[in-house]
Amino acid sequence: MTSLNTSQREVLISGASLAGPTLAYWLHRYGFAVTVVEKASAPRGGGYPIDVRGTAIEVVRRMGILPQLQQAHIDTGRFTFLGADGGEVVALHPYAVAGSVEGQDLEIGRGDLTAALYATVRDDVEFVFDDSVDTLDENPHGVDVTFRSGKQRTFDLVVGADGMHSGTRRIVFGPEPEFHRYLGYGFVVFTMPNTFGLSRELMMWNTPGRAAALYATGETHDEVHAFLNFHQPEQPLDVLRDPEAQRELVARTYAGAGWEVPSLVKAMYEADDLFFDTAGQIRMPAWSSGRVALVGDAAYAPSFLTGQGSSLALVGAYMLARSLATHGDHVAAFCAYERDTREFVTMNQALVDKGGARLFPTTAEALEQRNAMLRDLVAMPATTPQPAHSALVLPEPAPAV
Numbered sequence: 001m002t003s004l005n006t007s008q009r010e011v012l013i014s015g016a017s018l019a020g021p022t023l024a025y026w027l028h029r030y031g032f033a034v035t036v037v038e039k040a041s042a043p044r045g046g047g048y049p050i051d052v053r054g055t056a057i058e059v060v061r062r063m064g065i066l067p068q069l070q071q072a073h074i075d076t077g078r079f080t081f082l083g084a085d086g087g088e089v090v091a092l093h094p095y096a097v098a099g100s101v102e103g104q105d106l107e108i109g110r111g112d113l114t115a116a117l118y119a120t121v122r123d124d125v126e127f128v129f130d131d132s133v134d135t136l137d138e139n140p141h142g143v144d145v146t147f148r149s150g151k152q153r154t155f156d157l158v159v160g161a162d163g164m165h166s167g168t169r170r171i172v173f174g175p176e177p178e179f180h181r182y183l184g185y186g187f188v189v190f191t192m193p194n195t196f197g198l199s200r201e202l203m204m205w206n207t208p209g210r211a212a213a214l215y216a217t218g219e220t221h222d223e224v225h226a227f228l229n230f231h232q233p234e235q236p237l238d239v240l241r242d243p244e245a246q247r248e249l250v251a252r253t254y255a256g257a258g259w260e261v262p263s264l265v266k267a268m269y270e271a272d273d274l275f276f277d278t279a280g281q282i283r284m285p286a287w288s289s290g291r292v293a294l295v296g297d298a299a300y301a302p303s304f305l306t307g308q309g310s311s312l313a314l315v316g317a318y319m320l321a322r323s324l325a326t327h328g329d330h331v332a333a334f335c336a337y338e339r340d341t342r343e344f345v346t347m348n349q350a351l352v353d354k355g356g357a358r359l360f361p362t363t364a365e366a367l368e369q370r371n372a373m374l375r376d377l378v379a380m381p382a383t384t385p386q387p388a389h390s391a392l393v394l395p396e397p398a399p400a401v
């Protein structure tokens with residue numbers, strides 16, 4: 001734990017994934033005393049591959065971890081789309097589909113990114129694992145916090161970096177449904193043995209409303225990431241907290257499916273790292289209230305359909321820390337954070353309305369159109385960077401303390 005001097009502003013960050021450690025790093029650099037509380041017992045390892053692109057690359061460069069992340073870059077060689085019977089529809093370079101820039105943008109394991117971010121700040125700020133915020137009570141001088149463990153402390157500011165289903169957001173702003181925009185899909189991710197001989201490649205099977213993918217991210221990897229994403233017109237709220245019901249829903253949805261789907265469904269029942277959720281966005285009219293602000297998925301999750309959640313978390317954390325370092329008053333700082341970041345967030349969230357779900361067509365006609373579009377991409381292999389990814393030019397850091 002850092003020794004505090006009385007002039008330091010004390011900030012509590014809830015969540016130690018991507019936005020939390022990034023914010024902690026920059027706030028520490030700007031002279032804040034930072035505590036991070038995380039409900040898990042350690043930074044969460046493992047997990048599916050994620051993209052870091054455009055403006056977010058500059059954030060990790062300024063944190064000094066770009067070379068390390070480049071080493072961890074997955075560099076997938078092939079993306080093969082399959083039809084109902086498992087036959088190849090089209091195979092192409094992944095960047096042709098994602099709008100990423102080869103040689104600049106990164107795709108890395110979520111756990112690798114979390115570990116790299118945590119390592120930048122683990123010795124400089126206080127991390128409290130296995131705990132979470134129970135109550136927040138704001139007064140003119142600070143926020144009194146009661147933790148689940150029963151401990152009580154007071155901070156100048158509290159930031160919720162606790163993801164899509166943020167507890168901080170619920171406590172301060174209200175229940176999730178008020179801010180959640182359901183995008184029509186349920187999905188499950190897990191790892192399974194790589195009995196398919198796949199190497200640095202992604203295979204995706206589709207029928208209308210159903211997708212099943214296998215993603216091999218390392219040459220010698222003995223496991224693959226399995227991903228089942230399916231159309232559900234109504235959000236399946238009844239299964240969200242019930243893993244057995246989630247498995248049953250998925251098994252029902254994929255009954256009778258071809259290709260390797262039956263072995264994926266079987267492996268889902270055996271997986272110990274199952275992650276089920278629905279595709280959705282968080283849209284809030286304001287990202288702060290009094291002394292409490294939100295960052296990353298907690299404030300503006302764009303959904304995996306945009307592939308921009310990690311990048312928004314990194315950029316948002318950088319912008320929030322810089323605003324707090326630049327403005328003595330937290331009201332002005334939170335206002336500047338939102339003013340300078342919201343357009344970038346809005347552009348990236350809007351990617352779902354501009355074809356973000358095109359990989360997951362829900363009708364036979366849309367699937368035909370998607371396949372025609374993919375075949376056109378093979379004919380035109382040059383990647384076109386997605387302007388939204390770099391729409392924010394990162395301001396210089398505030399002076400370090």
Ligand SMILES: Cc1cc2nc3c(=O)[nH]c(=O)nc-3n(C[C@H](O)[C@H](O)[C@H](O)COP(=O)(O)OP(=O)(O)OC[C@H]3O[C@@H](n4cnc5c(N)ncnc54)[C@H](O)[C@@H]3O)c2cc1C
Pocket residue numbers: 014015016017018019020037038039040044048049050051052110131132133161162163164165166167168189277295296297298301302303304306307308309310311313
């Ligand atoms: C299947 C899938 C694929 C994805 N693919 C991509 C992709 O290709 N590209 C991309 O950019 N993004 C992708 N994303 C999104 C990306 O993972 C998130 O946008 C990103 O992790 C957001 O970071 P965050 O730090 O804001 O929140 P999170 O990563 O969700 O972290 C929240 C943290 O807070 C902790 N926490 C939660 N509640 C509490 C509490 N009450 N108290 C204390 N701690 C708490 C959690 O344990 C976690 O450590 C994908 C997501 C999924 C699910």
